[in-house]
Amino acid sequence: MTTPLFSSYIYYSLCSILSIGILFGIYLMSKVNKSVLGNRLSATCMLLGIILTLIYNQIFPVWVLYLAIAIGAILGAILGIRVKMIQMPQTVALLNGLGGGASAIVGGFALLGIGAITAPFSLTTSALALAVGTLTLFGSLVAAGKLHKILPQKSIIFKGQQALTIVSLVLIATTIVIAALGIIPTSLMWLILVTNILASASFGTLFSIRVGGADMPITISLLNSLSGVAGAIAGLAISDLLLVAVGGIVGASGLLLTQVMCKAINRKLFDILLGKTSCKMSQTKFASTKNSKAQNTTASHSECAASKAEETDLQFENAKSNNAPTDLLAKNTNSKKIESSSKSESTSAKTESPSVKTESTLATNENTLAITENIANKSESTSTKTEKEKTENPLDILKKAKSVIIVPGYGMAIAQAQHQVKRLADKLIENGTIVKYAIHPVAGRMPGHMNVLLCEANVEYEDLYEMKDINNEFATADVAIVVGANDVLNPAAREAVGTPIYGMPVLSVDCCKNIFIFNYDTKPGYAGVDNPLYTRKEGTYLYLGNASETLEKLIGAL
Amino acid sequence: MTLIQGILLGVFIVATIIGYFLINNVPSLLHTPLMSGMNALSGITILGALTATAIAFKSINPVLSAIVGGLAIVLAMINVVGGFVVTDRMLCMIVKKGGRKQ
Numbered sequence: 142m143t144t145p146l147f148s149s150y151i152y153y154s155l156c157s158i159l160s161i162g163i164l165f166g167i168y169l170m171s172k173v174n175k176s177v178l179g180n181r182l183s184a185t186c187m188l189l190g191i192i193l194t195l196i197y198n199q200i201f202p203v204w205v206l207y208l209a210i211a212i213g214a215i216l217g218a219i220l221g222i223r224v225k226m227i228q229m230p231q232t233v234a235l236l237n238g239l240g241g242g243a244s245a246i247v248g249g250f251a252l253l254g255i256g257a258i259t260a261p262f263s264l265t266t267s268a269l270a271l272a273v274g275t276l277t278l279f280g281s282l283v284a285a286g287k288l289h290k291i292l293p294q295k296s297i298i299f300k301g302q303q304a305l306t307i308v309s310l311v312l313i314a315t316t317i318v319i320a321a322l323g324i325i326p327t328s329l330m331w332l333i334l335v336t337n338i339l340a341s342a343s344f345g346t347l348f349s350i351r352v353g354g355a356d357m358p359i360t361i362s363l364l365n366s367l368s369g370v371a372g373a374i375a376g377l378a379i380s381d382l383l384l385v386a387v388g389g390i391v392g393a394s395g396l397l398l399t400q401v402m403c404k405a406i407n408r409k410l411f412d413i414l415l416g417k418t419s420c421k422m423s424q425t426k427f428a429s430t431k432n433s434k435a436q437n438t439t440a441s442h443s444e445c446a447a448s449k450a451e452e453t454d455l456q457f458e459n460a461k462s463n464n465a466p467t468d469l470l471a472k473n474t475n476s477k478k479i480e481s482s483s484k485s486e487s488t489s490a491k492t493e494s495p496s497v498k499t500e501s502t503l504a505t506n507e508n509t510l511a512i513t514e515n516i517a518n519k520s521e522s523t524s525t526k527t528e529k530e531k532t533e534n535p536l537d538i539l540k541k542a543k544s545v546i547i548v549p550g551y552g553m554a555i556a557q558a559q560h561q562v563k564r565l566a567d568k569l570i571e572n573g574t575i576v577k578y579a580i581h582p583v584a585g586r587m588p589g590h591m592n593v594l595l596c597e598a599n600v601e602y603e604d605l606y607e608m609k610d611i612n613n614e615f616a617t618a619d620v621a622i623v624v625g626a627n628d629v630l631n632p633a634a635r636e637a638v639g640t641p642i643y644g645m646p647v648l649s650v651d652c653c654k655n656i657f658i659f660n661y662d663t664k665p666g667y668a669g670v671d672n673p674l675y676t677r678k679e680g681t682y683l684y685l686g687n688a689s690e691t692l693e694k695l696i697g698a699l
Numbered sequence: 700m701t702l703i704q705g706i707l708l709g710v711f712i713v714a715t716i717i718g719y720f721l722i723n724n725v726p727s728l729l730h731t732p733l734m735s736g737m738n739a740l741s742g743i744t745i746l747g748a749l750t751a752t753a754i755a756f757k758s759i760n761p762v763l764s765a766i767v768g769g770l771a772i773v774l775a776m777i778n779v780v781g782g783f784v785v786t787d788r789m790l791c792m793i794v795k796k797g798g799r800k801q
Contacts, residue, residue, distance in 0.1 A: 163740060164717060170736050170790075171725040177790045180736050184783040187743060194746045200753030209752070209769040213776020220777065221784025226792075232785060233735045240741045240778035246771035247747035255758070256751035262704050365738050372744040373714075377707050379747050385707050387743040389714030394722045395737055398730065582727060589730030596793050602728050 152197045153382060159193070160386040162186040167394060173602070190383050226597050227554045230587035234285035234361050237368050241277025244371035245338070248274055251378040252320060252334055254327060265321035267378035271337050272313045274371040276345030281364045283349035284357070288586055295669070297350040306347045312340035358587045359402050363410075366395025398588070405582030405608070406645045535682045536698055538655050542619035544575040546611065548648055549595065551585045552625015552660055553688055559598035561692035562624055566600070568699050577618075578604050579611045579648050581629035612649050621653035625660060625688050631672045640670045655680045657695075659688040732789040739782025745775035 163186045169179025191210075195201040224232045248270030251257035257267060286292035316337040319325055325333060352360045373388025375381075403410045539545075547566060553559055566576045578600065584591040592605055615621060623630060630650040634642040650656055651674055662685055663675045674681060684691040725733055752768025 160714070164721065167718075167733075167737070167740075168721055170733055171722050171729060173726065173729065174794065176729060176732065177787065177794050180732070180783065180786045180790055183736065183740055184779075184787075187740070187779060187783075190743065190746060191749065194749055198750050198753065200749065203753045203756055205756055205765045205769055206749055206753060206772065209772035210776055212769075213773040214780045216773070217777040217780030217782075218784055221781040221788070224785060226789070229731060229735070229785070229789070232781070233731075233738050236735070236778045236781050236785075237738050237741070239774040240738065240744060243742070243748050243771045243775035243778065244744040246767060246774075247744055247751050250751040250755060250764075250768070250771075255755045255764070256747070260701075262701075362734060365734055365741070368741040369737065372741050372747075373711055375744055375747050377704070377711065379750060380703055380707060381747055381750065382707065382710060384743055384746050385711050386714045387740055389711045390718035390721070391737050391741045391743075393715040393718030395734075397719050397722060398725070398734065398737075401725075402730075580727065587731055588734065589727050589732070592728040593731050593789055593793070596728075602793065605728065607727050 152193070155193055156190075156382040156386070159186045159190050159383060160390075163387055164390060167390065190387075194381075194383070226593055227557070228289075229593065230358075230361060230585070230590060231285045231288035233587065234281045234288060234364065237361070237365050238278045238281030238285065241274045241281060241364075241368040241371050243274070244368065244375045245271050245274025245278060245341075247375040248272075248371075248378060249334055249338075251375070253330055256379045261321050261323055263378045263380070264323060265317060266374050268317040268320040268333070268337060270371055270375035270378050271334070272317065272341040273367060273374060275338050275341035276348070277364055277367045277371055279342045279345030280349040280360075281345075281368075283346055284352070284360055284364065287349075287352075288357070292350075296352060302347060302351065306344060309340045309344035309347065312336060313344065316340065356408070358583045358585070358590075359399055359406075359408070359410075361587055362395060362399040362402060366392050366399055369393075369395055402582060402588050408645070535655075535657065536695075539569070539620060539657070539695075539699065540572060542569070542574050542655075544577070544614075544618045545569055545620045545622060546615060546618045546653070547576060547578045548621060548623045548626050548630055548650060549578065549580070549584065549591050550624065550626025550629060551590075552627070554585060554590070554594050554625070556625060556661070556688035558624060558659070558688040558692055559594050559600075561689050561696065562595075563598040563600055565622070565692055565696050565699075568696060576604065577606055577611060577614070579608065579615075580605050581608050581626070581648055584626060584629050608646065608648055615649040616652040618653055620655045620657060621650045623650060623656060623658045623660065624692070627660065627665070627672055628670070630674065631670060633670050633673055637670060642670055650674065651677070653680075655682070657682045657684065659684045659691050661686065661688070728793065732786050732793065735782055735789065736786040739779055739786060742775045742778035742782060745772060745779060748772045748775050 163183050166179045166181075166183030166186065169175040169182065172179075195206070200206065220232070220236075247256070248267045251263060251267030252271060257263040283292065287294050316333045320330075320333050320337075349360065369388050369391025371388070373385050373392055376384025376386075376388055400410060545566075547562060549559070549562060553562060569576050578595060580591050582588060585594070592602065595605060596602060628634075628642055628645075628647075630648040631642060632647065632651045633640065634645045634647045637643055656674065656677070658674070658681065660683070663672075663683070665671050675683065684695065722733065748768060748771035752764060752772060755764030755768055758764075
């Protein structure tokens with residue numbers, strides 16, 4: 142390198158100022174009112190950092206750089222402007238992967254002695270940067286693919302996956318150690334480079350494909366943190382102060398964000414890293430948990446929900462089922478069978494409880510309910526007597542309600558129903574109802590995703606409540622309206638040991654007297670665990686189908 | 700390890716600690732924009748990509764280094780610009796809604 146235009150002291154001072162600027166930008170971004178300013182401040186600092194680097198390293202005459210910058214900036218701007226709010230999780234994952242990929246290339250260059258001296262320190266760090274960058278790239282790409290539904294969303298586990306993961310890890314470690322020792326001639330360094338890339342790519346992919354359910358938001362956050370770490374390590378390799386500082390900040394704050402989320406859903410980061418994320422339970426275990434689940438629902442139901450009038454519309458009648466419980470469980474496990482086997486049951490349900498009036502919104506409800514009724518039945522009909530009061534229209538319940546809590550989930554986003562949700566809320570507010578929104582920390586596919594979507598639909602963010610602030614209010618609220626949410630309010634999380642959501646704090650929707658559920662179907666959610674709320678005997682009103690349509694109907698009826 | 704590398708390690712550790720405490724108690728409303736903002740910042744690796752590419756371009760195999768290094772710059776730049784634009788869109792939306800209420 143030629144002598145710099147100005148002394149390194151000035152350079153380092155400027156780097157420090159820019160680092161502090163970026164730090165301050167992040168700090169501002171954690172305050173709602175100053176966040177726009179914070180983001181722009183960070184962006185400006187970044188731009189100044191690029192200019193500073195070009196000048197200090199005297200590389201500004203190299204035309205290739207500008208070409209690449211222009212291409213990247215245009216592509217980035219197009220992507221940034223055109224992406225929809227609902228696609229945010231995969232966008233963040235994708236961008237994240239690209240950043241990791243760039244860090245990996247920098248690490249690769251440094252490993253070959255470009256931009257760095259071939260000393261043990263920079264060789265170690267460059268090999269490390271290459272590894273972390275590559276695994277971030279592949280992990281993020283897989284995550285983005287899953288979120289964008291290009292790849293199957295279920296957690297994928299195959300035989301020998303664990304072994305393959307360990308082999309990849311050992312290979313990565315070996316290449317780093319060999320590179321660090323410097324025992325390999327520079328001419329053979331490409332061998333290390335290729336092995337390192339392949340092993341890291343395989344590790345990143347293996348790590349990401351087994352993630353499913355509520356762990357997806359955490360994985361994204363973790364990968365985000367990793368891309369910062371990759372940048373910082375690359376900075377260590379090529380002795381770039383600004384890169385080290387900013388990468389470190391991003392890595393650490395990303396890690397903290399990850400941990401905040403882990404705490405929110407009561408999981409240990411380490412467990413997620415080890416892949417203890419997925420359904421490992423056997424079929425038998427599943428069946429037994431299901432049994433207890435059904436019973437527990439009734440228990441918790443009679444515990445916290447005051448017995449209310451039974452409902453005609455889409456209610457769970459006490460039809461006595463002739464089916465053996467095991468039979469039923471088998472059926473329910475495979476929800477596809479529901480339709481074929483439900484006809485006989487639904488007729489039996491009708492004959493034995495002639496009061497079933499079906500002003501149902503969708504015909505399919507009947508079939509599904511017939512099955513679910515049976516489960517509810519089997520679990521004991523203790524509260525039968527209380528149901529024999531009067532029949533009430535769900536609309537009346539909604540009109541009379543003094544306080545309503547809306548629970549949105551990813552389904553709302555898919556159905557693009559946030560605007561209908563807002564209109565329903567407006568309607569209720571006109572009636573003098575207090576409307577609040579309960580946001581689970583991992584509702585949606587990325588932390589804070591629901592908040593952004595509701596904000597897009599003009600919901601005031603003062604009406605959005607975090608789980609810990611609102612969970613006690615479900616018992617006193619008149620109505621809980623669930624829109625496209627499942628796992629985050631599944632009471633099974635409290636007792637279904639061995640399922641992916643076990644132990645995750647959930648919204649206590651089951652404590653509410655009346656629950657309106659606007660879900661697409663009664664199939665298990667992302668985590669694959671059945672929700673016993675669907676089978677609750679009273680006070681549950683299911684509106685199955687596309688949430689924006691079913692909500693529209695309800696709004697019309699109101 | 701030279702002095703400069705020692706300083707770098709020190710900076711890394713300090714930055715990590717500061718970063719760790721910086722965003723404590725962020726409202727969950729801001730989790731998504733904060734994550735995407737941070738994501739944009741992790742594209743700071745563009746600085747490394749610029750330097751390395753320039754050096755590689757001047758020295759050994761100009762064509763290959765232009766392609767590989769150019770790719771690194773393009774990737775990092777998409778990360779930076781895309782990330783900041785997306786974050787700005789989200790934040791503007793959130794703040795606008797928040798301000799109207801007051």
